[in-house]
Amino acid sequence: MASGAGDSQQIRYCAxxxxxxxxxxxxxxxxxxxxxxxxxLAVGIYAEVxxxxxxxxxxxxxxxxxxxxxxGILMFLVSFVGVLASLRDNLSLLQAFxxxxxxxxxxxxxxxxxxxxxxxxxxDFLNENIRSGIKNYYDDLDFKNIMDFVxxxxxxxxxxxxxxxxxxxxxxxxxxxxxxxxVPYTCCIMNKTAVVNTMCGYKTINExxxxxxxxxxxxxxxxxxxxxxxxx
Numbered sequence: 001m002a003s004g005a006g007d008s009q010q011i012r013y014c015a016x017x018x019x020x021x022x023x024x025x026x027x028x029x030x031x032x033x034x035x036x037x038x039x040x041l042a043v044g045i046y047a048e049v050x051x052x053x054x055x056x057x058x059x060x061x062x063x064x065x066x067x068x069x070x071x072g073i074l075m076f077l078v079s080f081v082g083v084l085a086s087l088r089d090n091l092s093l094l095q096a097f098x099x100x101x102x103x104x105x106x107x108x109x110x111x112x113x114x115x116x117x118x119x120x121x122x123x124d125f126l127n128e129n130i131r132s133g134i135k136n137y138y139d140d141l142d143f144k145n146i147m148d149f150v151x152x153x154x155x156x157x158x159x160x161x162x163x164x165x166x167x168x169x170x171x172x173x174x175x176x177x178x179x180x181x182x183v184p185y186t187c188c189i190m191n192k193t194a195v196v197n198t199m200c201g202y203k204t205i206n207e208x209x210x211x212x213x214x215x216x217x218x219x220x221x222x223x224x225x226x227x228x229x230x231x232x
Contacts, residue, residue, distance in 0.1 A: 041072025
């Protein structure tokens, strides 16, 4: 009898220990993402307040601050449910937390599959929004910083190709000034150690692609064709 009671007590102890470990892991996981969600939300709100001072674009797709706010709200609320459920040992909240995470995962998978199935339409949608952003490139600092980073990082230029920059009033060939008929220097292919030439894209839009593929990245990130070379 003593041996049986000892085994039963040991089983209860192991079960209790496993329960506490699982609860601590869930609390830690939920709390970390809750704090991250709050931080992302705060950054998004701050960025949106700053963006409103220079707001020129109406499309939410082109506003990183809007995306951060939505992502922050989602992370904050879902993680808060997880924290509350784990602290109070509420089975209903735990089930709700599990279902919400499952729905989020399902939405991501469905979104990825739809984007692959309608790949051409997705690319056209992205290119259209990028051209809309290019039109207000110098007026929206959020989009400008993102576009500059993408073009330098992936050695691309524009949405569909480098001629997309003609939609910008400063880069249009009929515009006055040195930027007319050119592209930003972030389109240029340069050595990392080279001094940045901000006028390297001067008067390139109306020329043939073969004349400039050694100087600028003439194709976009979404293009099937791409030249990469070094300046001559």
